[in-house]
Amino acid sequence: MSGAVQVLAPCPGRVVAMSDVPDPVFAQEMVGPGVAIEPEPGRTTVVSPIAGKVVKVLPHAFVVLGDGVGVLVHLGINTVRLEGEGFEVLATQGSEVAAGDPMITWDPSSLPSTASGQDVSPIVPVVLMDAPKGSVASDAVGGSVAAGDVLFATA
Numbered sequence: 645m646s647g648a649v650q651v652l653a654p655c656p657g658r659v660v661a662m663s664d665v666p667d668p669v670f671a672q673e674m675v676g677p678g679v680a681i682e683p684e685p686g687r688t689t690v691v692s693p694i695a696g697k698v699v700k701v702l703p704h705a706f707v708v709l710g711d712g713v714g715v716l717v718h719l720g721i722n723t724v725r726l727e728g729e730g731f732e733v734l735a736t737q738g739s740e741v742a743a744g745d746p747m748i749t750w751d752p753s754s755l756p757s758t759a760s761g762q763d764v765s766p767i768v769p770v771v772l773m774d775a776p777k778g779s780v781a782s783d784a785v786g787g788s789v790a791a792g793d794v795l796f797a798t799a
Contacts, residue, residue: 649798652693653789654717657681667721670769677780678771685753692741701737703728714773721765
């Protein structure tokens with residue numbers, strides 16, 4: 645890496661510790677460290693947290709790789725079961741994006757409370773992929789952010 649990368653909030657909401665995410669894969673940082681956002685209700689456009697290449701885009705999640713850093717933004721927990729319903733993908737896989745560019749539009753308050761018998765949560769994990777567990781600290785935890793505010797910086 646050529647230095648610290650600032651990772652921006654992809655959506656407005658209240659920042660919570662990754663350990664508070666209601667999914668053990670995220671809470672135990674198996675995917676990577678980071679923080680999560682409890683999104684504000686209502687239709688919102690989720691933006692890229694960093695500049696880089698869109699290496700994966702699904703209706704409920706995307707990964708941007710830039711400056712040696714990969715960031716996963718996962719819109720909700722168990723939202724893959726919705727099979728894209730309620731999500732509008734704005735980004736193109738393989739394209740270059742700037743931090744703050746629109747990626748996906750969704751309404752976290754419209755999620756069903758259960759899908760296929762599983763709890764669905766609107767919480768949005770923002771994960772620094774392939775980084776050591778516990779390597780992300782954020783002063784934003786416990787506070788509210790707007791889309792584009794700095795969530796954390798890489799070491």
